[in-house]
Amino acid sequence: MTRAVRISLPLAAAFAILLWLVAATTQLPLADWPALPFRPDAMSIEQILMAFGTMPRGVMALLAGALLGLSGAILQVVLRNPVADPTTLGISSGAQLALVLATVFAPGILDYGRWPIALAGAGGAAALVLAVGAKRAFAPVTMVIAGLLIGMTASAIATAITLAQGEYLLSLVIWNGGSLVQQSWGGPRALTLTLIAGAIAATLLARPLRVLSLGAEGASGLGLNVTLVRLTAVAVAVFLAAAVSAEIGLIAFVGLAGPALARTLGVRGIKELLILAPLIGALILSICDGIVLTIAGQSGEMFPTGAMTGLLGGPLLLWLLPRLRGSTPPGTEAAEGPARRRNHPKTLILSLLAALIIAALVLVWIGRVPGGWAVLDAESFAAFLPMRLPRLVAAAAAGAALALAGAILQRLTANPLASPEVLGVSGGASLGYAATVFIVAAPTAVTLTTGTMIGGVVSLALITLFVSRRDMPPERVLLAGIAVSALASSVLSAIMAIGDARAWAILDWLSGSSRTVSLTGASALAATAAILWIAALSMHRWLAVLPLGHGVAGGIGLPIRLSRTLLIALAGMATGAATVLVGPLSFVGLMAPHMARRLGLARPRDQLTGAALIGAALMLTADFGARMAGFPYELPLGLFASLIGAPWLIWLMMRPNR
Structure with missing residues (x-):
């Protein structure tokens, strides 16, 4: 363990604990906290909310963050892709779409639990991304472009269906944003068992993944069944991400941030990465939730925690982009063969x-x-x-x-x-429209047009400035644009979850x-x-x-x-x-x-x-x-x-x- 890890992790843990304690004591003084075992019949309303709401929520943040961090670490190792995680590969969005479809069109299926539905959606999205990646030798850029675009498609369909079903609108919008609100200890218990199973699976996969890191040809030469290891590792990662989506909704980019920060702190070995990425993921989600709870203590909870974690994704992906190794352009005009030209x-x-x-x-x-x-x-x-x-x-x-x-x-x-x-132009324009609606008291058509144009121009300026300083190839430019789109989507999710009347107007406009x-x-x-x-x-x-x-x-x-x-x-x-x-x-x-x-x-x-x-x-x-x-x-x-x-x-x- 590096010196940076030994210093950073305890400080982050102390900060996360402090944030949670500040938020919890604002809700209920420490002297009035309920004692174990929790007996609702002997508690006040405030103590019940603490024992079965705030406390399991704090545990849920740690468990969900650990699961997403572990899922992201496994995906990054098996695909040899430093920007792979359940969000960038569309896995979480697939689970989200499946649950929205079940809620709206077949609510009776939910009687059997949300986990199978989320797993089916996540597995379908992962299978589609892997099918695309297999055509390009699992090249990092192609995989992420495919995953993010498939995820954007799934999210767009889920949003449109949500908007079309008014009776489910508020609950689905909040859930889609990734809410950690708890009413019992059932969710933390289920995720605890999932984390234990994931840790065992990661332990068993550590050695095969280390061999696979030599490359597919080298691993095959050593007798490793590359296809079986890939499918098993991806299946484990999908199961972990789907479990989180089933319990608390869409939590973005924690699986990307955990392994990325672990490598930044000097972690190089696969075994160490599989250990530290979950720890860092748990701390990231806990700190984000602590900030949300602290704000809620002052003005009421305004947005779900998942919307805040999403704000990390775009900047983090842009920061990682120059460090991304491996490149397979999704196709160029030359690669597709000379274009057929009509004579007339x-x-x-x-x-x-x-x-x-x-x-x-x-x-x-x-x-x-x-x-x-x-x-x-x-x-x-x-x-x-x-x-x-x-x-x-x-x-x-x-x-x-x-x-x-x-x-x-x-x-x-x-x-x-x-x-x-x-390329993020539409996302930037959407942010400009949303900002105009919230900033201007009675926006006119001219004002909305100006705000939307400014949003599109700013997003293009960011991408142009970012890539011009690094002389990136075309496919990296696409990935930079997708990062801007992801950031815009996260901000809009936070706006949607507020519940303000203006948010519904924006949601209606976003559907087109x-x-x-x-x-x-x-x-x-x-x-x-x-x-x-x-x-x-x-x-x-x-x-x-x-x-x-x-x-x-x-x-x-x-x-x-x-x-x-x-x-x-x-x-x-x-x-x-x-x-x-x-x-x-x-x-x-x-x-x-x-x-x-x-x-x-x-x-x-x-x-x-x-x-x-x-x-x-x-x-x-x-x-x-x-x-x-x-x-x-x-x-x-x-x-x-x-x-x-x-x-x-x-x-x-x-x-x-x-």
């Missing part, structure tokens, strides 16, 4: 435009009524047109703007997984909807999208050369710094313009440029135009589905965009390199 792209573009116009007219004319589907007559069409036209124009314009942003970012980074959602858009706003968004399209076309030469690399671009005299700055600003403006009116929509900026390229629109001008038309069509489809699927109630637009985008994303990442 204008014919296809005109066909896409005609199809978009026809689709818009059809979607205006048909709809659902109490008796079923119907085609509007001329009189009804005239009556409904003022209501439907603004949202159709807004949805199409937002899809076009996001598609333009995605096409720019994919060519700028030479990475087909780049998109506004992945064009129903409140006026014709003026829709027209302004359409005009903005058109201006951005023209601006992007004027930069087509830059977009053609930049994917070839800095060496080629600089060799032919391209102003690299200026071109990158202007293109990033253009992408940020496009994303902010779409986000402010219809929310942070998912995956349109990722899919549309790919679909355009697959159709043979390979040249920058053709791809930009085709992507904009396809993005508009995708958003029209999502808006129509959101209106009609749950008639007479409107479902969240973001849910439909996610359901369209998730299969595409999974297929894209599982394609083998060629």
Whole structure:
């Protein structure tokens, strides 16, 4: 054990104990604390709350933090990935989605306990991430990108379902934030048994993991069954994370922080890491919960502990990013083979435009009524047109703007997984919107637009500043963006859990909807999208050369710094313009440029135009589905965009390199 460990851990433990004692004595003076054995019939209300609420909560924080720290340590060792943990690999979000689905659609299943449901969701997410990782030899960057994107998809769907079920809204929002509130000692007892089982499993796995650290080929040469060890270790880590999710909800990034801080303190051996990571994880979660309890003692508990731990994740991931070894780009244009180019792209573009116009007219004319589907007559069409036209124009314009942003970012980074959602632009814009709602007493449309644009610009500035000083390859840029998105999601989770009326307005906006858009706003968004399209076309030469690399671009005299700055600003403006009116929509900026390229629109001008038309069509489809699927109630637009985008994303990442 290093000197840093011997000094730091006792100090952290003393601080955690002090925080908890301050919070507990604020609730009930030490002299009035109940004595063992606890007998509710002989206690006051305050003593019952202390004995069966505050005390088990303190123990639960230690146990949950230890389990997450151990889970993260096992994942990092077996995958040889220093930024792997239940959050970054989507495991916790998978458990969250499974529990939300069960609560809303099949509550009777919960009679058998939440653990099997959480384990099924966590296992499904882990299996999907491993399937993607296996296609890329479990490369660290690819694994984390896949995990975080799958986790973001699961969280988006869970949020949309939560919003659609008003009777479960408050409880699900608080649970999703990771609440440590306890009412008995049942949860701590269950997690104690889980921690004991996890410690035994980690002890048995320590030696095989040490052999596996030599590399898959070296370990196989020594007679180790690499596949069996990997699957067993991941299964143990998934079980530990699912147990925490089943008991207290989503606790983010503790599994990342525990092993990372252990290595920072000088721990190098696998055995020592598996011992110290749980201890550090327990202290991290205990300190975070102590801060929440201390604040609660002054003003009442305002947000769950899981929201505070999530605030650690983005900065910590950014700090670890330069230290991440191993790199497998999820794919480049060269790796995917030369793009098929159409001899007559204008014919296809005109066909896409005609199809978009026809689709818009059809979607205006048909709809659902109490008796079923119907085609509007001329009189009804005239009556409904003022209501439907603004949202159709807004949805199409937002899809076009996001598609333009995605096409720019994919060519700028030479990475087909780049998109506004992945690079953190949408997350930053969402924070700007939320901050405006809370800071400004009566925000106007102009104020909200300004705040949202500022949020998107700031997030892009952070990523640009971070990566420009380190000359990171394209896939690291994506991971930096995902880190910003994770931080934004955590802040928004904290805001949602407050329970303020403004938080519900933000939650409604986050799900994505064009129903409140006026014709003026829709027209302004359409005009903005058109201006951005023209601006992007004027930069087509830059977009053609930049994917070839800095060496080629600089060799032919391209102003690299200026071109990158202007293109990033253009992408940020496009994303902010779409986000402010219809929310942070998912995956349109990722899919549309790919679909355009697959159709043979390979040249920058053709791809930009085709992507904009396809993005508009995708958003029209999502808006129509959101209106009609749950008639007479409107479902969240973001849910439909996610359901369209998730299969595409999974297929894209599982394609083998060629």
